Amino acid sequence: MKSRLRRCILLLIFPLLLAGSAIAQSDPAWTEPFPPFQIAGNLYYIGSKGLASYLITTSQGNILINSDMEANVPLLQASIEKLGFKFSDTKILLISHAHFDHDGGSAKIKQLTGAKYMVMDADVPVVESGGKADFQYGSDPTLLYPPTKVDGVLHDGDEVKLGGTVLVAHLTPGHTKGCTTWTMKVTDAGKIYNVVIVGSPNVNPGYKLINNAAYPGIAQDYERMFRVLNSLPCDIFLGAHGSYFGLEEKYPLLKKGIANPFIDPDGYKKYVAQTQQEFRTELAKQQAAAK
Numbered sequence: 001m002k003s004r005l006r007r008c009i010l011l012l013i014f015p016l017l018l019a020g021s022a023i024a025q026s027d028p029a030w031t032e033p034f035p036p037f038q039i040a041g042n043l044y045y046i047g048s049k050g051l052a053s054y055l056i057t058t059s060q061g062n063i064l065i066n067s068d069m070e071a072n073v074p075l076l077q078a079s080i081e082k083l084g085f086k087f088s089d090t091k092i093l094l095i096s097h098a099h100f101d102h103d104g105g106s107a108k109i110k111q112l113t114g115a116k117y118m119v120m121d122a123d124v125p126v127v128e129s130g131g132k133a134d135f136q137y138g139s140d141p142t143l144l145y146p147p148t149k150v151d152g153v154l155h156d157g158d159e160v161k162l163g164g165t166v167l168v169a170h171l172t173p174g175h176t177k178g179c180t181t182w183t184m185k186v187t188d189a190g191k192i193y194n195v196v197i198v199g200s201p202n203v204n205p206g207y208k209l210i211n212n213a214a215y216p217g218i219a220q221d222y223e224r225m226f227r228v229l230n231s232l233p234c235d236i237f238l239g240a241h242g243s244y245f246g247l248e249e250k251y252p253l254l255k256k257g258i259a260n261p262f263i264d265p266d267g268y269k270k271y272v273a274q275t276q277q278e279f280r281t282e283l284a285k286q287q288a289a290a291k
């Protein structure tokens with residue numbers, strides 16, 4: 001009886017295992033609310049437990065980074081309002097990279113707020129095709145999302161300015177062709193801090209780092225991305241998922257009122273070194289297998 005039940009469960013789960021995406025899409029942490037909070041200065045966390053989003057407030061309106069999935073939009077709005085800000089004051093919408101878990105809600109946010117959507121050049125075709133132009137996931141219908149018109153095309157090093165705040169778009173490609181790491185300076189209690197919001201250094205399961213016809217320069221792009229990440233001055237370490245920078249571990253420490261746990265230059269260096277090592281290990285494995 002027991003084994004028959006297990007077989008039943010396996011039969012149910014097996015199709016999900018085949019489409020790794022379906023599992024990823026149903027990661028419950030992605031839609032689990034997380035308390036919104038002030039990270040430092042005019043920079044706030046408004047994401048869910050698993051998907052990181054940021055609000056940067058200015059006298060001219062606000063900048064939102066990462067629309068997450070379409071299902072997350074009401075959570076983002078609630079987080080912004082809980083902090084005492086207006087969702088309708090969202091003037092500019094940015095993303096970490098063109099994957100459905102970071103840009104799937106963009107059409108909805110544009111429609112609700114009228115925000116100007118600014119995207120790194122190489123991610124624009126993916127965003128505007130609702131994911132169909134993605135080199136890895138374009139033909140997987142479970143990972144598509146509403147195609148969204150981009151209002152401003154960004155290039156490496158471009159500055160996005162609003163109300164005295166300047167965000168710099170660093171092209172950190174590999175994970176997507178236009179993957180973007182955002183930097184800015186925040187002033188908190190009279191001190192200025194360098195903020196880095198990492199786009200994604202991860203090599204996803206199934207990514208071909210060599211002989212990839214859909215993305216011939218992928219390995220060189222990953223190398224370039226790590227050069228950029230290694231060169232950025234970082235005090236406040238953030239990223240597209242809370243797991244990159246230890247959101248769940250750091251948040252309770254912030255509440256205790258001790259030194260701001262998100263000021264973590266060593267954690268940033270460690271993270272970049274570790275993910276770079278993971279990339280190189282995977283590349284070596286694929287090179288060996290191709291021989």
Ligand SMILES: [Zn+2]
Pocket residue numbers: 097099175200
């Ligand atoms: Zn991604």
